[in-house]
Amino acid sequence: MKIVNLELRIKDNTLISTILIISFILYSIAIYLLINPANTLQGKDKFIPSILAFILALTTTYLYYRYRADKKLHRIWIDLVNKIVLGEKRIELPEEINNVSEVEVDLYRGIYRGEYRVSLNYRETENKYGRVLELREIKPYLFIALKRTRRNRVEYGEIYYNGMGYYFRYRGIKFLLLPLHVIKPKPRNTHLRVMHERDYGEAYIESRDNSLLVKLYYTREDSRELRLELTSETAPEYLLDIKLCSISESGNKECIIEFPVLADTHLIIIPINYRYVADSMFKPEEFIYKGELLDDKLIIGYKDLELKLTLDIPYARDVSVKTSW
Structure with a gap:
């Protein structure tokens, strides 16, 4: 940790x-x-x-x-x-902290007119804790960080987090603690199928540690292509909608898609101060993971993510089917 x-x-x-x-x-x-x-x-x-x-x-x-x-x-x-004292699945906060609340957090930091702006919402749940936190239960979350070079610095600029966290006060300042647990990619359904008149497509998905083995089978008549995408209904659109694998002619294709998987649980601790979060640097070397970034994005947690298999139909609505994680 x-x-x-x-x-x-x-x-x-x-x-x-x-x-x-x-x-x-x-x-x-x-x-x-x-x-x-x-x-x-x-x-x-x-x-x-x-x-x-x-x-x-x-x-x-x-x-x-x-x-x-x-x-x-x-x-x-x-x-x-x-x-803070860290154990294997245990966090001991300073003695000055004796009241910790579990919260549902929605955090987004994006660029507006050339500068970072922050949107932060959190809601307390009924769960209360002392200064010792046990992180044995992995709760769903989604964390996305876009890697970019800005003013000659490489950093994770745009940040999105949706999931559970912890709220407490220290020296008069409100803080949020966001745990990023180790979660491996594993979609709920491993077989997706789409049809449109004489066009047909299938995807077989196999989880392999920190990667997915995808096999596409495609019969093309009027459609442009068959593609498998990573999407979300809740995260900002430009941070997702990533094309993972596609084929544009009848036949089959195999893709191995590596996902970034954290080597250990990471903790993000931020004050509830919009300007400070906007002015802070999230350096790429602080996140230790195996696998590869997806389109320069560190995507972990997978809450509300979907794999979408789509037939691209010209002059008509695309036909697609989805599976969650």
Whole structure:
């Protein structure tokens, strides 16, 4: 069992120094334009640049204090993580924590206008615990993380989690603990069949540790192709709808699809603070797994996921059949 380490993206003291210098210069300009009787600007000519300088100064000051607040919260996060004791299927939280609630969590971090934005909803259940948590029961969840390069950094940018978690307070801050258990891919049905007039397709699916062996059989008349996709009714569409295997001519095809399977249970611990979660880095090396990413996506847990076998029909609605996990 391991805790996924979080890092703040902005951690260069040079940046903070630059912000302070810019803020001081802009404040100085604003004061000079407003109170210095020697300057030649009058009326609106004096008022507009001074207000602009004042607004810019306030903006840089806000960014600085926002950064300082994130750093303070990050220090509390580090202190919390250092005090947690991990067992094989057991978590001991710090002694200051004596009331833990089980919660249903829906977390999404995506990009909006070039910056990360966070949507976080959680609802407490009737289950309450002390500071010792036993993780012997594996509850369904879905975790998706999209790997991307942003500003010369490789990270898991967009994040989606839906499942059970734990809620508690530490040093006045609300936290969520999200356990990512080891779950291997195993669809409920291993034989899927679709038909449309004279077009016909079948898929036989065999689970093999962290992979699926898929055999497609296809009779083509009017359709374009037969394909097997990974979809979900709840996760953001662009994070899924992954084509796993396809065939466009009559015959058969065999595909081996590797899924990422965690080597051990991973724990994500985040404060209920939208800005902090948006500004935190989820580094790929923090997630230890075997197998391969699917379309640059780390997909584990499989809650609400579906395998969909589809006949692509031109000028008509596609014919498909699904199976859950």
